[in-house]
Amino acid sequence: MQITNIILVLVVLTNLKLLGSSRLGASIRVVAMQGVVLGLLPILAHTHELSWRFAALAAGSIALKGVVFPWFLSRAMREARVTREVEPYIGYVTSLLAGVVMLGVSFWLCTRLPIPETIASAWLAPVALFSIFAGLFLIVSRKRAVNQVLGFLVLENGVYTFGVGLAPQTSSLVEAGVLLDVFVGVFVMGIAIFHINREFDHIETDRLSTLKD
Amino acid sequence: MILALILVPALAGLVAFALPGAATRRGLLVGTALTHTALTASCWKWMPAAALGGWLALDAAGLLFLSITSALFLAAAIYAAGYLAQEANRHTLDVEEGFLFDNAPETVYIGCLLLFLAAMSLVTASQHFGLLWVGIEATTLASAPLIYFHKHHRSLEATWKYLLICSVGIALALLANFFLGVAATEPGREGFPLVLSELVARAHELQTPWLKAACLLFFVGYGTKMGLAPLHTWLPDAHSEAPSAVSALLSGAVLNCAFLGLLRAQQVCVAAGLGDFGREVWIALGLSSLVIGAVFIIRQTDYKRLLAYSSVEHMGILAVGVGLGGAGAFGAMLHAVNHSLAKAMLFLLSGNILARYQTKTIAQVKGLLRAAPATGLLWVAGFLAITGTPPFGLFLSKLTILKAAFDGGHVGCGLLLLGLLAVIFIGMTTAFLGMAQGEPGKRTGLNRDRWWQIAPPAALGLLVLWLGLVVPETLNSVLRQVAGTLGGAS
Numbered sequence: 094m095q096i097t098n099i100i101l102v103l104v105v106l107t108n109l110k111l112l113g114s115s116r117l118g119a120s121i122r123v124v125a126m127q128g129v130v131l132g133l134l135p136i137l138a139h140t141h142e143l144s145w146r147f148a149a150l151a152a153g154s155i156a157l158k159g160v161v162f163p164w165f166l167s168r169a170m171r172e173a174r175v176t177r178e179v180e181p182y183i184g185y186v187t188s189l190l191a192g193v194v195m196l197g198v199s200f201w202l203c204t205r206l207p208i209p210e211t212i213a214s215a216w217l218a219p220v221a222l223f224s225i226f227a228g229l230f231l232i233v234s235r236k237r238a239v240n241q242v243l244g245f246l247v248l249e250n251g252v253y254t255f256g257v258g259l260a261p262q263t264s265s266l267v268e269a270g271v272l273l274d275v276f277v278g279v280f281v282m283g284i285a286i287f288h289i290n291r292e293f294d295h296i297e298t299d300r301l302s303t304l305k306d
Numbered sequence: 307m308i309l310a311l312i313l314v315p316a317l318a319g320l321v322a323f324a325l326p327g328a329a330t331r332r333g334l335l336v337g338t339a340l341t342h343t344a345l346t347a348s349c350w351k352w353m354p355a356a357a358l359g360g361w362l363a364l365d366a367a368g369l370l371f372l373s374i375t376s377a378l379f380l381a382a383a384i385y386a387a388g389y390l391a392q393e394a395n396r397h398t399l400d401v402e403e404g405f406l407f408d409n410a411p412e413t414v415y416i417g418c419l420l421l422f423l424a425a426m427s428l429v430t431a432s433q434h435f436g437l438l439w440v441g442i443e444a445t446t447l448a449s450a451p452l453i454y455f456h457k458h459h460r461s462l463e464a465t466w467k468y469l470l471i472c473s474v475g476i477a478l479a480l481l482a483n484f485f486l487g488v489a490a491t492e493p494g495r496e497g498f499p500l501v502l503s504e505l506v507a508r509a510h511e512l513q514t515p516w517l518k519a520a521c522l523l524f525f526v527g528y529g530t531k532m533g534l535a536p537l538h539t540w541l542p543d544a545h546s547e548a549p550s551a552v553s554a555l556l557s558g559a560v561l562n563c564a565f566l567g568l569l570r571a572q573q574v575c576v577a578a579g580l581g582d583f584g585r586e587v588w589i590a591l592g593l594s595s596l597v598i599g600a601v602f603i604i605r606q607t608d609y610k611r612l613l614a615y616s617s618v619e620h621m622g623i624l625a626v627g628v629g630l631g632g633a634g635a636f637g638a639m640l641h642a643v644n645h646s647l648a649k650a651m652l653f654l655l656s657g658n659i660l661a662r663y664q665t666k667t668i669a670q671v672k673g674l675l676r677a678a679p680a681t682g683l684l685w686v687a688g689f690l691a692i693t694g695t696p697p698f699g700l701f702l703s704k705l706t707i708l709k710a711a712f713d714g715g716h717v718g719c720g721l722l723l724l725g726l727l728a729v730i731f732i733g734m735t736t737a738f739l740g741m742a743q744g745e746p747g748k749r750t751g752l753n754r755d756r757w758w759q760i761a762p763p764a765a766l767g768l769l770v771l772w773l774g775l776v777v778p779e780t781l782n783s784v785l786r787q788v789a790g791t792l793g794g795a796s
Contacts, residue, residue, distance in 0.1 A: 256484045267436030274443040301463040304543040
């Protein structure tokens with residue numbers, strides 16, 4: 094159970110790093126690392142019933158989140174050839190402070206829900222919730238389209254953490270479907286980034302503001 | 307049989323990406339739509355057997371929404387085939403800002419359209435909550451390239467908002483699925499699969515706090531996709547920038563798919579004795595959608611956005627109907643059918659108007675009845691239908707919901723609903739009648755309506771009219787079955 098806790102601590106640290114990071118390239122690498130670490134979670138959380146199913150799921154998710162997505166997003170960033178600054182609406186220090194508050198709220202919320210005793214680690218649910226909050230925060234507080242995709246990935250990682258730890262009876266068909274949907278989702282978003290870059294010569298979403306009432 | 311409903315359009319979609327020849331591809335689109343409609347129609351006669359160990363099965367709700375989807379897709383496919391033949395290989399002048407732009411390749415349009423149909427069929431046939439989620443997310447991904455068919459900055463903006471907002475919403479719905487999984491896990495016992503029939507049968511074993519949390523997350527997640535205010539922000543942009551056939555499908559079919567996802571959650575809540583908890587949320591979200599719809603319809607200057615806000619309004623009416631339960635739920639189901647048909651008709655017609663007048667501004671469209679008698683006549687008929695004027699079907703369904711509100715003692719809710727509907731009626735009247743009447747100005751676009759521009763919306767309009775005059779007994783029994791699973795006094 095020790096290793097599970099180390100993974101969860103790493104997830105918390107990567108989230109905080111993302112909130113405080115000013116470099117786009119570093120953010121992509123941090124999200125990749127988070128994906129790889131979380132990919133190991135199903136293997137470690139279910140040591141007593143290790144099967145090909147968990148192994149395949151872990152391999153698929155590590156390959157996707159650790160290799161394919163970072164490569165794809167780095168390429169999108171290189172194509173855009175813009176400064177590597179993150180350009181937040183909300184400053185790094187404020188973001189970090191907000192992160193700490195979100196972490197506290199997550200732990201408090203989880204004291205209010207009856208967590209099943211079969212859970213791998215008591216930290217699992219709060220950390221999952223924290224990732225979800227951090228992902229949402231990153232989506233709304235950053236200008237760059239690539240950053241918003243990263244925020245979405247962090248959010249998805251949070252949901253995934255929760256799913257692996259708390260709802261182990263989810264079937265492999267559904268898991269494969271979820272993984273496929275996330276893959277296609279990021280792929281389509283990546284293509285959209287290419288087009289945004291070509292159309293506007295930048296990938297800042299605050300210029301996407303023609304449509305309103 | 308059920309698998310065929312999903313696999314036929316999916317395979318056709320993949321083939322469309324590889325198929326050479328524009329005419330063959332368009333033939334494939336219409337052919338697949340016809341096959342799908344025929345398969346769906348046969349489901350009314352012979353209820354198909356469940357597939358994949360009960361994960362895919364058509365119950366009353368699934369059959370109802372599958373039929374709506376299939377009918378709308380056939381109309382949209384015929385319209386799209388004609389539209390593509392006309393638009394092929396030319397630069398298009400942007401109607402708002404006057405620059406030239408290209409359309410996305412036709413292969414992508416037709417392929418995505420067919421995959422979109424496959425995803426929607428999967429949603430209607432899913433009995434398993436996980437599979438339902440996969441289907442709803444797939445509808446988002448398949449339709450995003452369709453919204454970006456006209457390659458310019460406004461459609462790109464709409465696509466980006468649609469992708470991001472709906473993906474985040476749907477990620478939260480996935481969390482709701484996991485919460486439901488935890489609710490179904492008993493301490494010390496093996497949990498059971500998240501299949502609807504199983505969950506309903508053993509609903510009393512579910513852990514209440516987790517079920518409530520799951521329910522709220524479903525509302526946030528699928529509510530975003532359904533366009534319930536205040537989660538509707540992507541909807542007007544996506545609906546107004548997409549090509550008209552796609553807008554018709556988005557408004558008439560996709561919103562219903564998300565609605566179906568929420569109905570499944572409500573069915574579990576009702577079985578677990580939490581029906582009242584869910585109903586309060588339904589009514590609150592429904593009324594807020596109606597308010598937002600009314601506010602933005604009144605001051606709207608763009609007729610495609612007007613139709614989009616009208617969709618927000620009608621989703622609100624559906625939510626209020628389900629929230630009232632009993633007769634209200636019956637009315638909501640009937641309203642879902644009527645609204646889909648009428649709204650798809652209007653969106654297809656808005657494509658005709660856009661092609662002729664080259665503008666989306668309401669004030670610049672005048673004299674539709676004289677300039678294009680067929681389109682104009684249908685536009686007025688569609689207006690009467692969507693605002694719920696007798697003898698169209700929406701009159702009947704709105705009346706049922708209102709009656710349920712007053713009979714059930716929700717007088718405040720009923721009065722508010724009535725007031726908002728009156729405001730919306732006034733807003734729509736000013737816009738639609740101004741467009742229909744008067745002297746047509748100089749002609750810039752197409753000169754006469756083609757058959758494919760008139761036949762699909764006319765057919766949809768006749769269906770709404772028919773449903774207003776008589777609700778067939780088979781449909782009636784299906785509607786009653788769905789309403790029965792949603793609880794509330796009948």
